[in-house]
Amino acid sequence: MINSIVVTSPSVALIVIVSGMAAYVIARSKSIWLKALDLILVAGFAVPGGVFELLGSRWSRSPTTRPRR
Structure with missing residues (x-):
């Protein structure tokens, strides 16, 4: 411990x-690249993880889950 x-x-x-x-x-x-990065990070916080599951994204499944047929 x-x-x-x-x-x-x-x-x-x-x-x-x-x-x-x-x-x-x-x-x-003031860099456009860092502003874009900031926008992407904030958008990532705003989108809940369940959205990816609803869309059927490959990132929402665990590695052991087989795709549905």
């Missing part, structure tokens, strides 16, 4: 710090 805490705590802290810095750059940038 201690090993898990020792590995997980610094990992989460590093991810939070790096993600925050990246989000700041993406949000404040």
